Amino acid sequence: MLSSIWSLATFFSLSSALAINHRQNAGYYYMPVEFDYGADSRVTAQFTFGSAEEEPIQVVMDTGSANFWIWSPNATIHWGSQYLGVEGPCNATVPTPYDPALSSSAIWYNQSSTYAYAGNAKIVRGAQYTNDTLTAVNSSSSIPGVQFALENYGLFRQLDNGSCIVPEFDKGILGLSPYTNTTTGPSFRQNLYDAGLTTTKTMSMWFDASTTAFGKLTGGVLFGAIDTSKYTGELVKLSNVVSEYEIGIYVSKPNITINGQTFVPDQDTTCLVDSGAHADYLPFDFQSNMTDLFLNATNGVLTQYAGVIAFNGSCDDIPDVNITYAFAGSEAGKSVNIDVPIRNYARGLATPSDAGAVCMFNLESGGCIFGAPFLSGGFMGLDDSDNSIWLAQGAVSSEGEAVQDSTLKVFGAGESFGSL
Numbered sequence: 001m002l003s004s005i006w007s008l009a010t011f012f013s014l015s016s017a018l019a020i021n022h023r024q025n026a027g028y029y030y031m032p033v034e035f036d037y038g039a040d041s042r043v044t045a046q047f048t049f050g051s052a053e054e055e056p057i058q059v060v061m062d063t064g065s066a067n068f069w070i071w072s073p074n075a076t077i078h079w080g081s082q083y084l085g086v087e088g089p090c091n092a093t094v095p096t097p098y099d100p101a102l103s104s105s106a107i108w109y110n111q112s113s114t115y116a117y118a119g120n121a122k123i124v125r126g127a128q129y130t131n132d133t134l135t136a137v138n139s140s141s142s143i144p145g146v147q148f149a150l151e152n153y154g155l156f157r158q159l160d161n162g163s164c165i166v167p168e169f170d171k172g173i174l175g176l177s178p179y180t181n182t183t184t185g186p187s188f189r190q191n192l193y194d195a196g197l198t199t200t201k202t203m204s205m206w207f208d209a210s211t212t213a214f215g216k217l218t219g220g221v222l223f224g225a226i227d228t229s230k231y232t233g234e235l236v237k238l239s240n241v242v243s244e245y246e247i248g249i250y251v252s253k254p255n256i257t258i259n260g261q262t263f264v265p266d267q268d269t270t271c272l273v274d275s276g277a278h279a280d281y282l283p284f285d286f287q288s289n290m291t292d293l294f295l296n297a298t299n300g301v302l303t304q305y306a307g308v309i310a311f312n313g314s315c316d317d318i319p320d321v322n323i324t325y326a327f328a329g330s331e332a333g334k335s336v337n338i339d340v341p342i343r344n345y346a347r348g349l350a351t352p353s354d355a356g357a358v359c360m361f362n363l364e365s366g367g368c369i370f371g372a373p374f375l376s377g378g379f380m381g382l383d384d385s386d387n388s389i390w391l392a393q394g395a396v397s398s399e400g401e402a403v404q405d406s407t408l409k410v411f412g413a414g415e416s417f418g419s420l
Contacts (some may be wrong), residue, residue, distance in 0.1 A: 028225035050103025062276030072150035168191035198224030201384035231379035277371025279362035284347035315359035
């Protein structure tokens with residue numbers, strides 16, 4: 001049983017050996033992903049960890065962060081305060097099906113970690129890393145020796161009415177943003193490459209066409225490969241314009257079209273592409289009237305309440321209308337349009353009692369984030385070798401359809417999305 005505490009030196013020696021042994025047989029990995037129906041839902045995948053029989057853990061597949069963690073046995077979360085960094089009166093033990101002590105394939109060792117999200121409103125920390133087998137439900141295969149942090153403490157800035165009812169919280173986050181010299185790790189994508197399990201530092205993500213008005217949206221992610229049946233039109237390269245103090249994938253703001261009217265966003269910002277975000281935020285300046293102009297262009301179809309955009313009627317009556325995002329490519333003369341049905345923004349957000357008969361959207365103005373709703377209509381490729389992002393129109397494959405062998409391209413050394 002390979003469970004006991006190992007030193008970091010031993011682990012890094014093991015990683016080097018894996019890279020030497022596996023690079024020549026490097027391949028790809030496919031994982032199904034989902035965008036559940038729910039106001040706080042994001043792109044997720046279901047995983048089992050280790051050799052023991054266990055229930056899958058739903059993990060956020062997050063292009064807005066770089067690190068991979070799940071909860072350790074007997075982890076505790078704290079909430080109930082409106083202030084950052086204050087525990088508040090509420091706490092609970094996190095139920096988790098994974099225990100490295102019960103997995104014959106686990107190697108764990110002392111290594112501290114602290115990760116902060118949402119402006120430090122959510123902080124997790126732990127004292128150990130683990131290397132163990134990772135299996136995505138309905139994936140291509142298991143992945144041996146995957147490194148992830150075990151977090152034993154969580155602090156959430158979330159008010160409570162005194163009941164201390166346990167809030168919804170993430171069961172784990174798999175960071176997918178590019179690996180940089182500031183990445184603390186564990187970095188899943190980089191570890192795949194370092195261990196020789198993929199030849200390239202590429203990843204592609206897509207969603208299928210949906211046959212249901214309001215429900216779970218299905219898609220997939222490929223590491224080291226691409227399935228060209230998952231998008232239509234040209235796959236266009238964009239520059240990642242991330243600043244040195246930022247983490248993630250940032251693109252220049254697009255032009256935005258609805259009902260035949262195009263708007264050039266007036267907020268001075270770049271846009272985070274974040275599969276770990278539940279909503280999209282349009283770069284319309286708060287101090288201008290551009291949000292009003294955008295809504296007026298819909299002839300009453302869309303309205304807003306307290307800054308949140310909504311459909312002016314019942315969710316069941318949302319028409320077949322798209323918002324089109326037009327991004328300039330990094331190559332002169334290239335551009336790509338991504339159509340997102342406005343129906344994909346209706347994810348069950350509760351309607352306030354004084355808002356009237358509207359259907360609240362996971363869509364706001366101010367700042368700029370393209371989260372899970374945007375990605376439900378797009379196809380995205382990432383390549384860390386040149387810090388690029390590639391976009392095309394997605395939502396074209398059949399719902400729940402896996403990777404197609406006839407259109408699967410596994411990238412070899414020196415290949416990327418521009419090699420197609």
